[in-house]
Amino acid sequence: MQAEIITIGDEILIGQIVDTNSAFLGKEFNKIGVSIYQITSVQDDKNHILKALKEAEGNADIIIVTGGLGPTKDDITKHTICEYFNDVLVEDKAVLENVERIFSNHKSPLLTVNKHQALVPSKSKVLMNHNGTAPGMWLEKNGKVFVSLPGVPLEMKALITEQVIPKLRAQFSFPYIMHKTILTYGLGESALAERIEEWEDNLPSFIKLAYLPSLGRVRLRLSAKGTDQIIVGDEVQRQVNLLLPQIEDVFVGYEEDQSLEALIGRRLSEMGKTLAVAESCTGGLITQSFTANAGASAFFKGGLVPYATESKVKILGISEAIINEHSVVSKAVAEAMATNVRALFDSDYAISTTGNAGPSKGDSDAEVGTVWIAVATKDKVISEVFNFGKHRENVIGRATNKAFSMLQKEILKKK
Numbered sequence: 001m002q003a004e005i006i007t008i009g010d011e012i013l014i015g016q017i018v019d020t021n022s023a024f025l026g027k028e029f030n031k032i033g034v035s036i037y038q039i040t041s042v043q044d045d046k047n048h049i050l051k052a053l054k055e056a057e058g059n060a061d062i063i064i065v066t067g068g069l070g071p072t073k074d075d076i077t078k079h080t081i082c083e084y085f086n087d088v089l090v091e092d093k094a095v096l097e098n099v100e101r102i103f104s105n106h107k108s109p110l111l112t113v114n115k116h117q118a119l120v121p122s123k124s125k126v127l128m129n130h131n132g133t134a135p136g137m138w139l140e141k142n143g144k145v146f147v148s149l150p151g152v153p154l155e156m157k158a159l160i161t162e163q164v165i166p167k168l169r170a171q172f173s174f175p176y177i178m179h180k181t182i183l184t185y186g187l188g189e190s191a192l193a194e195r196i197e198e199w200e201d202n203l204p205s206f207i208k209l210a211y212l213p214s215l216g217r218v219r220l221r222l223s224a225k226g227t228d229q230i231i232v233g234d235e236v237q238r239q240v241n242l243l244l245p246q247i248e249d250v251f252v253g254y255e256e257d258q259s260l261e262a263l264i265g266r267r268l269s270e271m272g273k274t275l276a277v278a279e280s281c282t283g284g285l286i287t288q289s290f291t292a293n294a295g296a297s298a299f300f301k302g303g304l305v306p307y308a309t310e311s312k313v314k315i316l317g318i319s320e321a322i323i324n325e326h327s328v329v330s331k332a333v334a335e336a337m338a339t340n341v342r343a344l345f346d347s348d349y350a351i352s353t354t355g356n357a358g359p360s361k362g363d364s365d366a367e368v369g370t371v372w373i374a375v376a377t378k379d380k381v382i383s384e385v386f387n388f389g390k391h392r393e394n395v396i397g398r399a400t401n402k403a404f405s406m407l408q409k410e411i412l413k414k415k
Contacts, residue, residue: 008067067151268299276345277303334372
């Protein structure tokens with residue numbers, strides 16, 4: 001079974017906003033065994049939308065439309081859908097009551113234009129939006145399902161998970177699908193592919209392998225689809241067991257709908273351990289990556305960005321003598337940063353980064369791309385030096401990912 005996603009809005013096409021809705025929809029449909037045939041972004045234009053709907057009907061079994069359901073004149077999705085289905089808009093009492101409730105709770109005046117949110121195609125089944133005023137709408141034509149949803153991510157996601165997916169499951173039979181994603185660090189995509197070529201060539205036909213490289217990391221995603229959940233699960237695990245001995249030097253863990261930093265956070269929380277961070281060249285990206293995940297307060301004590309040399313001395317207490325002797329981008333400074341920030345926050349683990357992300361060398365003579373990363377525990381401190389190239393964003397991103405990898409390895413030693 002295939003689905004097509006149509007996103008509506010000029011703001012997407014001009015780059016004013018990023019289309020995160022399609023990424024979410026792709027993941028959710030993949031979980032139930034539905035393949036995404038195509039993702040199309042169209043203007044707030046009737047003819048453009050009509051053309052996209054017609055093409056999608058020929059391509060897919062399920063068509064998901066997001067956006068263009070606001071109360072203003074430029075939101076024309078409902079009217080265009082009515083034209084496509086030869087339908088008319090009617091007022092839905094339950095939707096109107098929902099709109100009135102929302103405006104009452106916000107103590108805002110309810111305008112006539114806001115009441116228009118209660119107008120829906122007469123042939124549609126309303127999907128009540130409890131997080132906003134624009135309802136979802138479910139229509140069917142020629143055996144195909146069309147679902148129109150608001151473009152606001154919070155509202156769209158709730159409607160998909162709470163109503164659309166359950167309704168699709170009740171109406172259709174889907175295969176069982178399983179993903180297993182293996183995280184590696186330190187070996188490029190080509191070298192990794194060459195190393196595991198024989199194993200990959202012998203994968204069963206119902207298991208597919210995808211390489212997902214990103215800033216020093218390569219994720220190996222195994223995707224399996226079948227009718228018997230036990231058979232699928234057992235075979236995926238058997239293949240993983242065959243693979244791991246071939247990549248044990250670069251293997252850092254698994255990722256199932258979670259990033260490595262989220263997995264690290266979960267592991268630290270389970271262990272009852274804490275973390276602190278001192279970042280120079282990564283500029284707070286490590287801290288932001290951890291705190292972006294719910295529940296970070298259970299393990300994350302705090303982070304500092306002593307970016308300037310002066311800040312390393314005054315805030316972290318790094319000896320000027322050490323900096324003068326070894327340079328601010330050095331093993332000694334990285335280890336002192338990790339040790340001192342761990343003591344400052346009284347944490348079990350600490351990460352530090354110091355380096356030259358470029359384009360200039362700053363306060364150090366180290367080559368652009370040079371980064372020292374240290375991980376401190378209560379018993380020891382380890383550090384490594386890397387050169388991540390000359391592209392500033394790549395240096396910062398790869399340094400951040402490597403810091404996660406080093407911390408993960410230390411944590412796994414405590415199992």
